[in-house]
């Protein structure tokens with residue numbers, strides 16, 4: 001073998017070795033190569049591109065159980081791709097959680113509120129009443145303005161922090177609808193229901209109870225004649241209303257001087273005639289609350305809670321001076 005032949009042989013050997021090394025390295029790391037490629041593409045290879053550890057946590061066998069003689073098949077609740085009763089919880093990272101703990105609804109909702117605090121509109125709730133004349137439901141959005149603090153009740157430890165604050169206009173239908181039930185003596189049927197959806201944690205609260213409206217002279221009516229709490233503590237409720245009025249933005253205060261809601265539109269309404277700017281006097285001092293301004297309080301008695309993602313449902317009822325919490329089927 002001459003020197004030229006020797007050179008050619010060494011060169012070929014070097015190329016061969018380089019190819020072999022490349023094949024071995026590629027065989028060791030196929031998933032990384034595929035993953036980075038296919039995550040940018042929406043086409044076929046995505047199916048084979050998942051890293052093996054992901055597959056084991058993402059897909060689980062359905063749980064099969066017996067319930068009242070029927071076979072119930074439920075998909076795993078821990079999957080990162082699990083959905084709730086509907087697709088509502090699909091893309092939410094918080095749906096990973098699975099928490100069987102039963103805690104009272106008030107402690108739970110405090111956490112939900114804290115989690116969603118930064119989302120615009122997270123304090124908008126829907127509240128439904130019944131139109132007494134037609135017995136049809138009526139539903140509308142209102143702003144939740146926090147829980148009352150230190151409500152002077154006989155058993156304040158248990159209920160004192162559960163009363164929910166909102167505001168409304170004396171002239172609105174919800175006030176008249178409940179007034180009709182009250183004046184016809186049909187108090188048992190005057191429950192309302194509020195629904196509150198927390199998108200961040202995929203939770204729904206349906207809160208049932210009675211509404212109280214607090215006006216210039218205190219509560220518009222009491223639900224239980226033998227219960228003196230409201231009447232005895234009239235001053236407390238009046239002070240709360242006054243404080244709420246003062247906390248409102250100027251724009252919000254002005255609404256209570258608008259023309260009667262729901263009647264045909266008039267141009268004076270657009271011009272804002274006769275409306276004190278910001279609900280203030282000429283010196284810029286906030287005026288006393290007008291008769292139209294009501295503090296609206298919801299006294300919850302039943303809370304139906306549902307969390308998508310792991311399909312957890314719990315019902316809380318106020319019974320014999322305490323909250324009874326029960327986990328129920330979703």
Ligand SMILES: Cc1cc2nc3c(=O)[nH]c(=O)nc-3n(C[C@H](O)[C@H](O)[C@H](O)COP(=O)(O)O)c2cc1C
Nearest residue numbers: 124138140141142143166167168169172173174175
């Ligand atoms: C985002 C939003 C927030 C609202 N907040 C309140 C509120 O805090 N209080 C209120 O009485 N109405 C509020 N409204 C108006 C109500 O939805 C409803 O139109 C009004 O209360 C009259 O309803 P009614 O006549 O059926 O009682 C709000 C509406 C929207 C869209």
